[in-house]
Amino acid sequence: MTEPQAPSGSVSFAPSESVSFAIVGTGGAGAITAGSLLLEAAGKCGWYGVLNRSVGPQIRGGEAAALVRLATHPAECMSKDFDVLIAIDWKGADRFIGNMPVASDGLVFADPKAGAVPALLAETGVDIESCALKDLASAIEGGRENMVAVGIIAGLIGLPMEALMEVVTAKLGKKGEAVVAASRASIEAGMSEAARSTHAYPLAPASEKTGKRWLITGNEAVGLGAIRGGIRFAAAYPITPATEVLEYLAPSLAKIGGSLVQAEDELASINMAIGASFGGRPSITATSGPGLALMMEALGLAVAAEVPVVVIDVMRCGPSTGIATKSEQSDLNIAVYGFHGDAPHVVIAPTSVADCLFTAQWAVHMAEVMQTPVIVLSDQSLGQARVLIERPADVAFLAGRKTADASDAQTYERYAMTADGVSPMAIPGTRGGQYTADGLTHNLRGTPSGLASDQKSQMDKRRAKIEGFDYGNHWGVVEGEGDTVVLTWGSLTGTAREALRGLTDIKLVALRQISPFPGAALAAALAGAKRVLVVEQTHSGQFLRYIRAHMDLPFEVKQLNREGPNLIGPDEIAARIMDWSAS
Amino acid sequence: MTEPQAPSGSVSFAPSESVSFAIVGTGGAGAITAGSLLLEAAGKCGWYGVLNRSVGPQIRGGEAAALVRLATHPAECMSKDFDVLIAIDWKGADRFIGNMPVASDGLVFADPKAGAVPALLAETGVDIESCALKDLASAIEGGRENMVAVGIIAGLIGLPMEALMEVVTAKLGKKGEAVVAASRASIEAGMSEAARSTHAYPLAPASEKTGKRWLITGNEAVGLGAIRGGIRFAAAYPITPATEVLEYLAPSLAKIGGSLVQAEDELASINMAIGASFGGRPSITATSGPGLALMMEALGLAVAAEVPVVVIDVMRCGPSTGIATKSEQSDLNIAVYGFHGDAPHVVIAPTSVADCLFTAQWAVHMAEVMQTPVIVLSDQSLGQARVLIERPADVAFLAGRKTADASDAQTYERYAMTADGVSPMAIPGTRGGQYTADGLTHNLRGTPSGLASDQKSQMDKRRAKIEGFDYGNHWGVVEGEGDTVVLTWGSLTGTAREALRGLTDIKLVALRQISPFPGAALAAALAGAKRVLVVEQTHSGQFLRYIRAHMDLPFEVKQLNREGPNLIGPDEIAARIMDWSAS
Amino acid sequence: MNANAFKAKDYKSDIAPIWCPGCGDYHVLMSITKAMAELNRDPKDMAVISGIGCSSRIPAYTNCYGFHGVHGRSLALAAGLKVSRPDLTVMVMSGDGDGFSIGGNHFLHACRRNIDMTYIVMDNRVYGMTKGQPSPTTEPDWDSALSPGGTGLSPFHPLVIALASGANFVAREFSGDIKNSTKTIVEAVNHPGFSFVEILSPCVTFRPDEREWKGAVHRASVEETDDPARAARRIMTDDGMNTGILYRGHRKPYAAHVKDEIGDASALEAKFEV
Amino acid sequence: MNANAFKAKDYKSDIAPIWCPGCGDYHVLMSITKAMAELNRDPKDMAVISGIGCSSRIPAYTNCYGFHGVHGRSLALAAGLKVSRPDLTVMVMSGDGDGFSIGGNHFLHACRRNIDMTYIVMDNRVYGMTKGQPSPTTEPDWDSALSPGGTGLSPFHPLVIALASGANFVAREFSGDIKNSTKTIVEAVNHPGFSFVEILSPCVTFRPDEREWKGAVHRASVEETDDPARAARRIMTDDGMNTGILYRGHRKPYAAHVKDEIGDASALEAKFEV
Numbered sequence A, B: 001m002t003e004p005q006a007p008s009g010s011v012s013f014a015p016s017e018s019v020s021f022a023i024v025g026t027g028g029a030g031a032i033t034a035g036s037l038l039l040e041a042a043g044k045c046g047w048y049g050v051l052n053r054s055v056g057p058q059i060r061g062g063e064a065a066a067l068v069r070l071a072t073h074p075a076e077c078m079s080k081d082f083d084v085l086i087a088i089d090w091k092g093a094d095r096f097i098g099n100m101p102v103a104s105d106g107l108v109f110a111d112p113k114a115g116a117v118p119a120l121l122a123e124t125g126v127d128i129e130s131c132a133l134k135d136l137a138s139a140i141e142g143g144r145e146n147m148v149a150v151g152i153i154a155g156l157i158g159l160p161m162e163a164l165m166e167v168v169t170a171k172l173g174k175k176g177e178a179v180v181a182a183s184r185a186s187i188e189a190g191m192s193e194a195a196r197s198t199h200a201y202p203l204a205p206a207s208e209k210t211g212k213r214w215l216i217t218g219n220e221a222v223g224l225g226a227i228r229g230g231i232r233f234a235a236a237y238p239i240t241p242a243t244e245v246l247e248y249l250a251p252s253l254a255k256i257g258g259s260l261v262q263a264e265d266e267l268a269s270i271n272m273a274i275g276a277s278f279g280g281r282p283s284i285t286a287t288s289g290p291g292l293a294l295m296m297e298a299l300g301l302a303v304a305a306e307v308p309v310v311v312i313d314v315m316r317c318g319p320s321t322g323i324a325t326k327s328e329q330s331d332l333n334i335a336v337y338g339f340h341g342d343a344p345h346v347v348i349a350p351t352s353v354a355d356c357l358f359t360a361q362w363a364v365h366m367a368e369v370m371q372t373p374v375i376v377l378s379d380q381s382l383g384q385a386r387v388l389i390e391r392p393a394d395v396a397f398l399a400g401r402k403t404a405d406a407s408d409a410q411t412y413e414r415y416a417m418t419a420d421g422v423s424p425m426a427i428p429g430t431r432g433g434q435y436t437a438d439g440l441t442h443n444l445r446g447t448p449s450g451l452a453s454d455q456k457s458q459m460d461k462r463r464a465k466i467e468g469f470d471y472g473n474h475w476g477v478v479e480g481e482g483d484t485v486v487l488t489w490g491s492l493t494g495t496a497r498e499a500l501r502g503l504t505d506i507k508l509v510a511l512r513q514i515s516p517f518p519g520a521a522l523a524a525a526l527a528g529a530k531r532v533l534v535v536e537q538t539h540s541g542q543f544l545r546y547i548r549a550h551m552d553l554p555f556e557v558k559q560l561n562r563e564g565p566n567l568i569g570p571d572e573i574a575a576r577i578m579d580w581s582a583s
Numbered sequence C, D: 001m002n003a004n005a006f007k008a009k010d011y012k013s014d015i016a017p018i019w020c021p022g023c024g025d026y027h028v029l030m031s032i033t034k035a036m037a038e039l040n041r042d043p044k045d046m047a048v049i050s051g052i053g054c055s056s057r058i059p060a061y062t063n064c065y066g067f068h069g070v071h072g073r074s075l076a077l078a079a080g081l082k083v084s085r086p087d088l089t090v091m092v093m094s095g096d097g098d099g100f101s102i103g104g105n106h107f108l109h110a111c112r113r114n115i116d117m118t119y120i121v122m123d124n125r126v127y128g129m130t131k132g133q134p135s136p137t138t139e140p141d142w143d144s145a146l147s148p149g150g151t152g153l154s155p156f157h158p159l160v161i162a163l164a165s166g167a168n169f170v171a172r173e174f175s176g177d178i179k180n181s182t183k184t185i186v187e188a189v190n191h192p193g194f195s196f197v198e199i200l201s202p203c204v205t206f207r208p209d210e211r212e213w214k215g216a217v218h219r220a221s222v223e224e225t226d227d228p229a230r231a232a233r234r235i236m237t238d239d240g241m242n243t244g245i246l247y248r249g250h251r252k253p254y255a256a257h258v259k260d261e262i263g264d265a266s267a268l269e270a271k272f273e274v
């Protein structure tokens, strides 16, 4: 770990706990590479941070931007505005520049050769400094503009050369010394530019003494958590923004003796996963809204036939095909209620990128122990964000399926009544355990039945196993104290946490466990609340509606909800809370 | 119309307003034919009534029973027990006889040659009379046991020979006089048996002066209502218990110049319907739970692309394949909430077999006017019940799609903002109206867009058109007065109505409009309520949960809910209400 | 002669079929259990997977592990099972509606994927379970409530589709011919990769005319081939009633990559360390 | 020479494609609009239907009525449209993932149903839109993140499947060959029943190797046939790169039964009167 340096700017600026910057340029300009490099180097210095990308509708060659925030504390959501915006070029900038506000004391770096600064930006009156990215880069043999940009940012925030070069060498070392040297020269050129700037945005050293950083996306974390939990089979059909879960699982499963099959569609992928799980292998698939919709019929089969299976839904803007590359929390309804018939099952949601790992692992554990489908509601903002986190703690959860022993008795009842509603499951190959799993209403053996008594007892049993399970204290997050509460779920937890930094007497309550509804635990967490702000990224307020359905809300309720792609920010939450406190 | 006669029994019995009987026998014994004949003849006498079938799991040759109730007033649900049970044979009776209780003052007619009366029945101590069905039938040239059974029932309840013969002649006339004569002789033989009985169950003459009866099933009524509303295209994939909707539509549409296509699966059928509707033809499909699950993705497309389409979901026992031939109300959740993303649409439910016609017609009207998918939640108990009703009133609703006129302006915006949220739709062939319908987030023209402003404005618009629509007073049924309320929906409306017959000061409130939630109307109907009994045929209480999500319930709430196949009966509702009144 | 440890009855369960008396599927049940006895695999190591339909009820009538899934998805269930449990013998049982209508896409892709399993479709050219609608193999003029006067569509060639999409073994049998059906099923199971056997199995209730099949079927007059193009041509021009093994190919079956030794997930962490 | 009222540009919209520079789909857009001009139908009477994928974006780039539906279901959308609006000219545009993977079942049944429309699949042997996963037509050894080292599966023969399931017109073209593509599309649209044209259309971003296709394609050396069995055999044994019309059949197109005069629903009431 290398120590951060003082900012290289000539004037001295107070170091801050968080700094945000954006690097924009058409695809191919290397904006994303530059952002990644800075993020990873920051990790080597013990900072935290997050990288998001903003890309245009073009498949390739359109506008792209790396949005980066670095902080001294764990931080996964973007700030409301950027301290520095640096443009390698301005192509297509009209389409997104409105969504990338620069702070009033921020700085825009622009190369006059890349064209005029977009009016929308210039009009804000923000400071604009020009720097000859193009010329600086072409003055260096093999020099690249995006590396000059890296140097500028590094200089402004105080990111040391050694950390950057460690990353550069690891990434480009294979390409030979000349390439590495060109990068160094480009970065140095950028740093000199930064030193000439009238601004600087020094980042304070990482506050807490912590261990090594991991650099990971939510989609990777979900995949790793699933494997940690015991997943050994995956079925895949690509869909944005879930594809990376599958693309992570494919080689990773192969390494540890599992396998992934690419299916012809989502109907096949979910059924493949169910088939593999019937065979005794903990199984998973990952998809997004449209794919989840196609899986619901088979998920009902998994409920009725009591087959464990985990589905990761990386939510995007809906309805229908919506906006594939942007985030929303609007699959809550379908995940909870999207079954025909009464179908008790489990729905959980990671509360941060780091928590993706825990939540996925917990999902596998619960699916296997309860012999049920578990739907994990991640979303694009978690899945595709690349963050610096501490190494996630090891979790004890493992797939622990209750199986039936071999026997000569010939009396095996697959769907036998038990105290906890979970019946020992015979895995094919088990002597004397032969049975036929069935999605029709069935008796204890699994034989289809039209009897009211069978329908009732099997439904009671399936409900009992879900409702009687011990979810421990994993149902959610409770932080702070106060009779004003911010109540949210999933990916907005980090945003809410960020919003409440610095505010006092405000409580944060966030659900990780969506269904079954953690009624008692939530009621306890809300006991004494006078005002509750319910925050969610949906147009219709699905989350609040869902909560209302399950509990009385004996306090003043306000709602902060909005459809995607415009994510709710910490500042908005804070403003709503302040507003309330004021009144 | 022929007048009912006095019962032919020797002792005189007080006529009652309702009589129920069951005819059981293996498939092929003709129990269902016998029941249908009696029902239709009763219709000719101005009575009302209903026929349900109970069939075993065998495809053919298993047990079958015709369950019939006749009444002087509109009656669509069965009574809690049967006055008369007559067995042509007892094969497989063990499997269902427990579900067919005979009233304590009821009567079982059994042919000793058909084997012993099942213990379960004999043990109840009910009166059992033996009658030689087999011998009587074989004594007649071409005589049939089921026709003798018809005669017995007719004799016991006072159904005149002329009415029966009118039906027989219409049905069998083509087969020649001998066949008709044999039927008459068989019926006469049965009537003589009835005359010898110590029992009789005379049905009082139809009370109200009413017009002609229709004999129709819920599935037929839905089909006819849809066609009345303007449906001209249907796409079909068979599934029990919805197949008859499709089998009704196929020849009926052909007659009036529409068409039905049998699709390869439900994914195809819903997309075909959407494609046809895009072409300007009001379109429909019908399915049951498993098929609806497969349609949800495309229904989301219809929401986003704003294409009218009607889906009839004839609900059966879930989850998964469940019990295909039995009823439940458990698709409420998926119909309302089963979309990924926020997808405003309409869900309605017929409150009786007769209402199937109105509701389906209303569905077409709303789909077309609002350019939205409308899901109609019928169920097996409505769909497959054959009832005697008054001719349903003509309804003014027609498909009235707001279309765009031909133009040379080249400025057509398919998704233009309008006061009511409904944009004029250009039908292919319209000059200057060319546009591309899209399920992606789009701008006014339909061009895919990733802009937050487009996502927001189009979602606002789609919500506005659904929430701003004038649903008139069709949202539900309110009958009676009182501060104790029975609150239910769909098919249980008739059951609840039946339960409240004779009880005073109890109010019936039933929803026809499920989504959007008719909050104001329901609140008005429930104003002043002190006690509300919520009645639904689900295991988890979906309906109550749904209501809770949308409104406060400032009164005492009790719940009467149960999974299928055992239908909630009028007696149970009455008992719960009495119980309450007592306490 | 079967000198094996297991007899056909060892593969039969005690559950009574719901089928109509005379249904061809009774014969198919006999053939598969006889074939299992010939194969002599312990029933505990066999799995019979199906969808929904009269024919798809068959798993519970065997004494193997079974999965009666949802309509049309049996091949996907089976693919997941076999890839993750290559030690099991997997048979998939379907009907012409389940397999060729709603399940058509999985059929295409199962043939192409060539996983080592056996797919048997009980083709009665009708949807039996839902009481008589035309299926993809139904004749164009067959009258029914849903398609009055017939669909007018020429029926499917499942065997050709199987060939075109890469099945490794293709055969047709008649349910009433238990001896040949049994033999062919044994061959199909023993052949590596995806084997497809269409068994003409009359629906006596909704297609009483299919009782005539007994007289109409005949053994294929030409030898089986390993040339898919030739086999396809032959089947496209035959009368649909010739039975026997028609194609036996040499494509490499799907390789599952599943190792017996399950590795340690902690090895995956290094990738993320900064 | 085109002396028609409409020119190719009349069929182009003003919406800029999202495609990568160099994508083969630009050429397909040129070919279809040129073909439309040849056909000389008013754009208002034409409909272009698609699913999801880079290729499936094409409807909005034309000036016809369009429907950009959900992934894999374009043929079903189009079937409903054409059956109820036989007066329209309906073209369906898809990709190899949309059409042959998730959409495979509708492909089978569209061929069989033989509704009078034209199905054009832009085959780039990859999922372009989702950034590079193997499709059913991808070579077995093509390496990608989702299938490291390749799938090991032999690719699909879409043309054979089309033939086996009853398509009435089958052709293959290369996107870069605009002249022949245009000609073939015109023939396909004019031919009654279901016409299928596979257009090899390079994905320069995820399959840069496909730039080589330009040199690899060649016109079919044999004449088109009307014998499906022969056509199937020929295609099953060709190198996948020969272009031209390969089969032109005589099957009767689907009869829609739609009358222009809409009847009166009250005639239906008699059935229910007691």
Ligand SMILES: Cc1ncc(C[n+]2csc(CCOP(=O)(O)OP(=O)(O)O)c2C)c(N)n1
Residues within 6 Å of the ligand: B237, B238, B239, B240, B266, B290, B291, B294, B321, C052, C053, C054, C055, C056, C070, C071, C094, C095, C096, C097, C098, C099, C122, C124, C126, C127, C128, C129, C130, C135, C203
């Ligand atoms: C998703 C779904 N759609 C429809 C059905 C209704 N369904 C049950 S079986 C069947 C057809 C079965 O036909 P086939 O496979 O030929 O079997 P058979 O009964 O003829 O043996 C249908 C359409 C269902 N169960 N699920």
Ligand SMILES: Cc1ncc(C[n+]2csc(CCOP(=O)(O)OP(=O)(O)O)c2C)c(N)n1
Residues within 6 Å of the ligand: A237, A238, A239, A240, A266, A290, A291, A294, A321, D052, D053, D054, D055, D056, D070, D071, D094, D095, D096, D097, D098, D099, D122, D124, D126, D127, D128, D129, D130, D135, D203
């Ligand atoms: C139900 C569903 N599953 C998955 C996706 C994601 N998806 C979008 S396009 C596509 C593949 C497109 O491939 P292809 O049809 O070959 O089109 P190309 O982009 O190569 O032209 C996929 C899997 C989706 N939109 N919907």
Ligand code: SF4
Residues within 6 Å of the ligand: B059, B060, C018, C019, C020, C022, C023, C024, C025, C054, C055, C124, C128, C129, C202, C203, C204, C205, C206
């Ligand atoms: S309906 Fe037909 S397929 Fe089904 S059990 Fe009866 S005979 Fe067999």
Ligand code: SF4
Residues within 6 Å of the ligand: A059, A060, D018, D019, D020, D022, D023, D024, D025, D054, D055, D124, D128, D129, D202, D203, D204, D205, D206
């Ligand atoms: S990714 Fe491939 S198919 Fe998609 S636009 Fe780019 S070149 Fe074309």
Ligand SMILES: [Mg+2]
Residues within 6 Å of the ligand: C053, C095, C096, C097, C122, C123, C124, C125, C126, C127, C128, C135
């Ligand atoms: Mg069949």
Ligand SMILES: [Mg+2]
Residues within 6 Å of the ligand: D053, D095, D096, D097, D122, D123, D124, D125, D126, D127, D128, D135
């Ligand atoms: Mg492609």
